[in-house]
Amino acid sequence: MNSKYLKWILFLAALLVLLLVSVLLSLSAGEIKVSLMQLPQILSDKGSIEYTVLAKIRIPRILMAIGVGGALSLSGVVLQGIYRNPLVEPYTLGISGGAALGVAIAIVFGLNTLSFFSLPAFGFLGALVTLIVVYLLSIKRGGLSINSMLLIGVMVSFVSSSAMMFLMSISTAENLHNIVFWVMGSLDESNNSLIAIAFYSSLAGLVISYFFAQTLNALRLGEVKARHLGINTGVAIKLLFFVASLLTGIAVSVAGVIGFVGLVIPHLIRLIIGNDYRVLLAGSFMGGAIFLILSDTIARTIISPNELPIGVITGFIGGLVFIIVLSRSKSHFKLN
16 A cells, blocks of 8 residues: 555544544543443433433534534635635634624624524524625636635625624623624534534535545646646636535534634644645544544633633634644645
């Protein structure tokens, strides 16, 4: 077997082991300790407190972490491939700003009380509207301008943030608290339907992205050279952009704004295993899931019984790790 493929298999296997370890750690850690040795017995006793904690709190949060973390990291690595810029992340294009604005509108006008699905629905609607606006404003002479899309996304993000701050300034104290709490991010979701949407949509995104693995590899050479290799770059970029944006919109709508996952994890995976998207996509997905599971475990245990917003943990750890790695890395922002 080719040594390169063997290295990839070993790397992905190591990530899979780390994912399993992080899941077991998250299951056992918390205000109520759960013995891993007694896990089969606990899961068979549906009347115990430990079973309730696992079934109602920890397992749903783990599934949310895998879905949201995987989606954000996968979106990040895809967008970085499209733009050939490792500083691009899912929130750069204003998706999170649009989702936050949608949620703020729902809370201020009391629309979040209509049903359990109202808040994530308005969050996703805000993300979708932002996505459409950025796309339409980026089209030039029948084509899609990558540079324009990036700049317009940043500007739309600023406009959305300003509009959200305006709504916050005229809202009641209770609504203000709800908006701020949502913006800081949380995996505490009690509705199984939303958890399933986040989990399965991220897996679907991973499968779909692999149909474009060679396309993303070709785009590393630039759009012109990719076209010379027979790649329809216009169609491929549009499809990849929509897949990454929809994944981000779903993740943000169900979990709030959780930063640094889509920026830090793809870059770390790239430094470890290289730039080939055949391994980079799966590696980024699992890396994002691991990072968010561990961050959530820290968030709910570090000041137990209280809980920190997960965005605080991902921002602190992600930013610190990113600075340390970049300061020691010789390749820094190299994508090709």
